[in-house]
Amino acid sequence: MTDARHVEEIGRVLEGSQTGRDNFVSASWRRCVELYGMDPTRSDPAYIVTDAELRDHRKQAEWMISAARSGLQSLFRQVAGQNYVLLLTDAKGVCVDFFGDELFTDDLRSAGLYLGSNWSEDLAGTCGVGACLVTQEPVTVHQDDHFGNAHTVLSCTAAPIFDSLGHLAAVLDISLLRSPTPKSSQNLAMSLVSTAARRVEMANLMAESPRDWVLRLSSSPEFLDVDPEAAVRLDGSGRVLGYTRAARRLFADSGPMIGRRIDEVLSVSVDDLPDLMRDRPTEERVIEMRDGGALFGHAIAPKAPRQHHPGMRRGGALAGLTGGDPEMARLLGQAERLAPGNVPILITGETGTGKTRLARAIHMTSKAQGFISLECAGLSPELVAQSCLAATGPTTLLLRRIEELSAQTAVALAGLIDRKPDLRPISTSCLPPAQIALPPVLFHRLAGCALTIPPLRMRRDLDWLMSRHLRRHASDAVRLSPSARADLLGRSWPGNIRELEQVLDVASALCVGPVIDLPDLPAPVEIGTPRERAALAPADPQEVLEQVLDACDWNMARAARRLGVNRSTILRRIRKAGLRLPE
Numbered sequence: 001m002t003d004a005r006h007v008e009e010i011g012r013v014l015e016g017s018q019t020g021r022d023n024f025v026s027a028s029w030r031r032c033v034e035l036y037g038m039d040p041t042r043s044d045p046a047y048i049v050t051d052a053e054l055r056d057h058r059k060q061a062e063w064m065i066s067a068a069r070s071g072l073q074s075l076f077r078q079v080a081g082q083n084y085v086l087l088l089t090d091a092k093g094v095c096v097d098f099f100g101d102e103l104f105t106d107d108l109r110s111a112g113l114y115l116g117s118n119w120s121e122d123l124a125g126t127c128g129v130g131a132c133l134v135t136q137e138p139v140t141v142h143q144d145d146h147f148g149n150a151h152t153v154l155s156c157t158a159a160p161i162f163d164s165l166g167h168l169a170a171v172l173d174i175s176l177l178r179s180p181t182p183k184s185s186q187n188l189a190m191s192l193v194s195t196a197a198r199r200v201e202m203a204n205l206m207a208e209s210p211r212d213w214v215l216r217l218s219s220s221p222e223f224l225d226v227d228p229e230a231a232v233r234l235d236g237s238g239r240v241l242g243y244t245r246a247a248r249r250l251f252a253d254s255g256p257m258i259g260r261r262i263d264e265v266l267s268v269s270v271d272d273l274p275d276l277m278r279d280r281p282t283e284e285r286v287i288e289m290r291d292g293g294a295l296f297g298h299a300i301a302p303k304a305p306r307q308h309h310p311g312m313r314r315g316g317a318l319a320g321l322t323g324g325d326p327e328m329a330r331l332l333g334q335a336e337r338l339a340p341g342n343v344p345i346l347i348t349g350e351t352g353t354g355k356t357r358l359a360r361a362i363h364m365t366s367k368a369q370g371f372i373s374l375e376c377a378g379l380s381p382e383l384v385a386q387s388c389l390a391a392t393g394p395t396t397l398l399l400r401r402i403e404e405l406s407a408q409t410a411v412a413l414a415g416l417i418d419r420k421p422d423l424r425p426i427s428t429s430c431l432p433p434a435q436i437a438l439p440p441v442l443f444h445r446l447a448g449c450a451l452t453i454p455p456l457r458m459r460r461d462l463d464w465l466m467s468r469h470l471r472r473h474a475s476d477a478v479r480l481s482p483s484a485r486a487d488l489l490g491r492s493w494p495g496n497i498r499e500l501e502q503v504l505d506v507a508s509a510l511c512v513g514p515v516i517d518l519p520d521l522p523a524p525v526e527i528g529t530p531r532e533r534a535a536l537a538p539a540d541p542q543e544v545l546e547q548v549l550d551a552c553d554w555n556m557a558r559a560a561r562r563l564g565v566n567r568s569t570i571l572r573r574i575r576k577a578g579l580r581l582p583e
C-alpha cells in the first residue's frame, strides 16, 4: 500500500469506518493519533536508548534474559535461514536481548530491530511489541498494520511473557524485514513465538521453585511430562505461590490466584500431590476441573524441602501419606530423617498397608536417582545380579516381600550389596522382622532400620483416606451417606488400604447418583479361619484394644465391628483391662 493510501485509511478508521483491519490494530491507530499525537505521514527513525540506559534495562531484566536465553536460542535455530529476527523486550518495550543474522546487521539496526530499540506504542506507534504490551495477548502486526510509514515493510509477531505473580514482564517478538503480503503467512510464527513464551514462563517458574511443589498441567497425557501447558507453584499447605499465564486461563474464575488454595480451583489438594508424581502412569494422574473438564497433572516435589518447625506440615513425597494419624506421623518423621542417608530400610506391615508406597516416597526424598524394583518371589540369582550390576550412581533397590527370597538368591544378593555400595536396599515384608527367615548375613544388610506401618483398623485417619480416595477417583463428586460412612468406619479391613480402595471403587461404580449408600457397599471379606486370624494378630491384646478404641474415638460399636466381636465383648474387655474413657 502506498504511503498516501495508508494515511488515508488511518483517517477513515479515525472517523469510525471499518476497513477490515484487526480490531486491536484500529484501536492502536486511534491511540497513536488521539493519545500520543502522532502523525502517520512522518517517518520517524527508530528510537534507540543510550548505552547507559540499555545497561540499566538489561540489569533489571537479567533474570528474564537468563530464563529466556535457551528458549530464544532454540527458537532461532528453528527459524534459521528464513531471515527472522528475535527480540526480547522488557515490560517497557526496550529490546534487551537479540538474535539476528549478522549479515543484515546494518539493515536491522536502522529498522530498529536491534538491542536498545524502544518499541513501546507511544514512541514507535502501532507495532508488534507495543500492541502486545497494551493487549497482553499474542499479536501479529503485519506490514501496513504498522502506524508509521517507516515500519510498513516489517512483519512483527509478538507474545507476552508473564512473571510467576501474573505481571507482564517481557515480550518475545519475531520479526521479518521483508515478508509475503498475506498476513496468514505469519500464522506459524505466531504459534512458534507463543510456544516459546510459554516455555520461558515455565522455565522461570521452575527456577524459582526448588523448595516448593510444582504442579504441571496438560490437556494431553502424551505431552504432560515433556511439554506441559501450564504450571502452578504451591507451598506445603497447597496455596498458590506462583503460576504461568496458561494456568490463569485454565482456572475458570478470574479472582486473584496468589494465596488461593489449589483445592478451591481444582479437585486436587496438597495431600494428593504425591499421587501425581512421575512414578505413576500418566493416565492415572487425572485432575477434575471445577467446570467439569479434566486435565492431567504432574507434581514435582520440593528438591530441598523448606525447613519445617514442629507442628508444621511435612513437604515432599512423604507428605500426604497420612491425614493426621499420630502413629503414621511418627513413622513418616523417622522416614524423612532416614531418607537422605544410606541406611538400608526394612518396611513391614500387613498386606496393602502401603509398604511399597512408603518405599517409593522415601526414594523420592532421597538423593538416589536410579530406582530398581524387584519382586522376591521366584527371583533368581542371575536376575538379581543382572539388575544390580546394571545400576550406575546412587540407586534405590526396592525388594518386595523379602520373606519369599530363596536361600540361593539371598546369598547372591548379600554379595552384590557389598560390591555395589551405591545401592541402597529398601525391603518390604508382610511379616514382623523377628519372623523373617533370612540368612543373618543378608538380614543385617537389609534391616539397618525397621519401620512398621500400622494396619488400617488402627489408624485414626480412615475417614480422611476414604474422602481422599473418592475425591481423586470417583466421578461427579460422589460422597458417602452417613450410614455407609459409619459402616466403613467400623470394618476391620484385613486387606488394608488396598481393600479400602477396592470397596470404594466398587461402591462408586454401583451407586446411582452422587451418594453411596449402604446397599452399594460390597460385603466385607473375611479371609482365613478365626484361628488363622488370631495367629496373625499382634501379641498384646490390651494394646490392640486400646489402639482400636483410639482409632474409633472410643465409639464402642465401631471398635467392636473393627475387631469382629460384639459390643458387650468390648465392654467386658475394657473393664477387664481397667481402661478408662479418655477425658
Ligand SMILES: Nc1ncnc2c1ncn2[C@@H]1O[C@H](COP(=O)(O)OP(=O)(O)OP(=O)(O)O)[C@@H](O)[C@H]1O
Pocket: 320, 321, 322, 349, 350, 351, 352, 353, 354, 355, 356, 357, 358, 428, 429, 430, 465, 497, 498, 501
Ligand atoms: N498412605 C496412603 N495413602 C493413600 N493410599 C495409599 C497409602 N498407602 C498405600 N496406599 C494405596 O494402597 C494400595 C496398596 O499400597 P502398597 O502396594 O504400597 O501396599 P503394600 O503394603 O506394599 O502391599 P503388599 O504387601 O500386599 O504388596 C495402593 O493402591 C496404594 O497407592
